[in-house]
Amino acid sequence: xxxxxxxxxxxDELSFPQVAAMIRTLGVERVFDxxxxxxxxxxxxxxxxxxxAEHMKATRVFASEFEIGHLLDAGEAGIVHVVVPxxxxxxxxxxxxxxxxxxxxxxALGAFAVGIGAxxxxxxxxxxxxxxxxxxxxxxxxxxxxxPWTTPKDVxxxxxxxxxxxxxxxxxxxxxxxxxxxxxxxxxxxxxxMSIEIGAKSAxxxxxxxxxxxxxxxxxRISEPVWADAGASYAATHVFDVEGLAPMIALPSAxxxxxxxxxxxxxxxxxxxxxxxxNGRLTDLRVAAAVLRGRRVHPGTRLVIIPGSxxxxxxxxxxxxxxxxxxxxxxxxxxxxxxxxxLHMGVLAGGEVGLSTSSRNFPGRMGSPESLLYLAGxxxxxxxxxxxxxAGPEEVVGTRPPKEIAVSVRGRVE
Amino acid sequence: MILGGRAxxxxxxxxxxxxxxxxxxxxxxxxxxxRHALExxxxxxxxxxxxxxxxxxxxxxxxxxxxxxxxxxxxxAGFPAILAASFARIFFRNCINIGLPVxxxxxxxxxxxxxDLLKIDTTTGAILDETNGASFDTxxxxxxxxxxxxxxxxxxxxxxxxxxRLFETEGERTG
Ligand code: SF4
Numbered sequence: 001x002x003x004x005x006x007x008x009x010x011x012d013e014l015s016f017p018q019v020a021a022m023i024r025t026l027g028v029e030r031v032f033d034x035x036x037x038x039x040x041x042x043x044x045x046x047x048x049x050x051x052x053a054e055h056m057k058a059t060r061v062f063a064s065e066f067e068i069g070h071l072l073d074a075g076e077a078g079i080v081h082v083v084v085p086x087x088x089x090x091x092x093x094x095x096x097x098x099x100x101x102x103x104x105x106x107x108a109l110g111a112f113a114v115g116i117g118a119x120x121x122x123x124x125x126x127x128x129x130x131x132x133x134x135x136x137x138x139x140x141x142x143x144x145x146x147x148p149w150t151t152p153k154d155v156x157x158x159x160x161x162x163x164x165x166x167x168x169x170x171x172x173x174x175x176x177x178x179x180x181x182x183x184x185x186x187x188x189x190x191x192x193x194m195s196i197e198i199g200a201k202s203a204x205x206x207x208x209x210x211x212x213x214x215x216x217x218x219x220x221r222i223s224e225p226v227w228a229d230a231g232a233s234y235a236a237t238h239v240f241d242v243e244g245l246a247p248m249i250a251l252p253s254a255x256x257x258x259x260x261x262x263x264x265x266x267x268x269x270x271x272x273x274x275x276x277x278x279n280g281r282l283t284d285l286r287v288a289a290a291v292l293r294g295r296r297v298h299p300g301t302r303l304v305i306i307p308g309s310x311x312x313x314x315x316x317x318x319x320x321x322x323x324x325x326x327x328x329x330x331x332x333x334x335x336x337x338x339x340x341x342x343l344h345m346g347v348l349a350g351g352e353v354g355l356s357t358s359s360r361n362f363p364g365r366m367g368s369p370e371s372l373l374y375l376a377g378x379x380x381x382x383x384x385x386x387x388x389x390x391a392g393p394e395e396v397v398g399t400r401p402p403k404e405i406a407v408s409v410r411g412r413v414e
Numbered sequence: 415m416i417l418g419g420r421a422x423x424x425x426x427x428x429x430x431x432x433x434x435x436x437x438x439x440x441x442x443x444x445x446x447x448x449r450h451a452l453e454x455x456x457x458x459x460x461x462x463x464x465x466x467x468x469x470x471x472x473x474x475x476x477x478x479x480x481x482x483x484x485x486x487x488x489x490x491a492g493f494p495a496i497l498a499a500s501f502a503r504i505f506f507r508n509c510i511n512i513g514l515p516v517x518x519x520x521x522x523x524x525x526x527x528x529x530d531l532l533k534i535d536t537t538t539g540a541i542l543d544e545t546n547g548a549s550f551d552t553x554x555x556x557x558x559x560x561x562x563x564x565x566x567x568x569x570x571x572x573x574x575x576x577x578x579r580l581f582e583t584e585g586e587r588t589g
Contacts, residue, residue: 003558101504123580131562131580133506
């Protein structure tokens, strides 16, 4: 066990009232450093009912009283795990902790980012300190060239399927190999985000020029990144060859049940949801737009698209993606988690079948306990919306993404 | 701290959903939380236990959502300590942070039967099964983590530090 000083503490608006009450009992007048505390509205924003409206009102008052530097609400609201890196709130080598399991997403920038409990969050916000049990490190090495439409999400589903839900319990993962290094930040966030589904405490990719370029102009405190020494020892090394990997889909109701899409093609889907901290970034929307351009959502299926953040929304608007989605007949929601946790804007009714680009599909996750949920990446999600049944982009569009979208599924201009 | 109590055994992978079903998350009264402890595993669970019993769980205890009400419900149900073959990560933290002693031992979880009388020293980590005579050693909680549980949780612990660094780490890098 070690005690550490945290560089950033985060919380979402849904959990914050519980944390705020504890901070009050700690007898502090303000948080330890306003600039290093972020409370981000994402789960039920804009307020979904009277309870969440009252909570958010109390949170605004608390944030100004305790001098929280980053209360991101209304036009600044978005999924905390998307917004934190965009705003340069965390940098390579820093320690970040927050009250949510997907906090580890920021590890894609080479930060040590961990999910913690409510009391931890209150104490960390008040004093800037946290206790940690030092985790074992494991390496996941990913090499090979998947099929043209195969996205980082598909690679992630393959990793989760092979290692299983407790495959890396309590361990710190380092992603290595040519595949992660070839991804732009959007894809790296997707890959690292999914590590929680194999039980990891944290996950990271070595910060390189791509990570540092991403942070340029975002006001980040760039220091000297720390990284594992060459020859560091690992509890295990898992090697994945993704050469020729086809798009994947996880079956209801476990994230580690991934199979190639072709195995379940043709099954009816009532609603497709594109968004979340796993796949709600610009690259994901571009890939979906490449499928949806000039096509219509099938009349028997609904398509809900929710950008992960205001920045993603603005860029998607400027690039014409939002127009493509609207023309295709999609519903476009304001930035946030949307129906991902079964709370807001587009939950599933009993007996319905959904397909989501999120990372978890436990029973009842996106609505009724009697609903079923598949997980896939943005290309499969968009193709399924067009077909009205589970389908891969190769069947709907052709073997290659159209050239005019000017980016590969890895998020980099070719 | 020396604790004596009867073992109440439960199985592997018991989730926070089973420890405290989501519909009770808004309860704030400790006693009420305690009445619903482990209701998701057995609706009659609270009638099977008495205060002072020691919960003995299998592997990956407390998996699932990070709700802190789950360990709170167990403490309110009267368990003075929890022993498990292994714990899910955030649940393990949450137990310590609310001052509920945790002992981590696959051997003890295996070797203890339901209803056995146990004697546990939460300071040294020693466990004695008085019914079958078996004893088990677990590693004691190091330094400040022991103080956190002894003081009743992270909040009273933090208040007691009055301005000093919260966690002294020298010589405690146990991996
Ligand atoms: S998008 Fe889903 S998984 Fe991500 S933080 Fe929101 S509710 Fe959690």
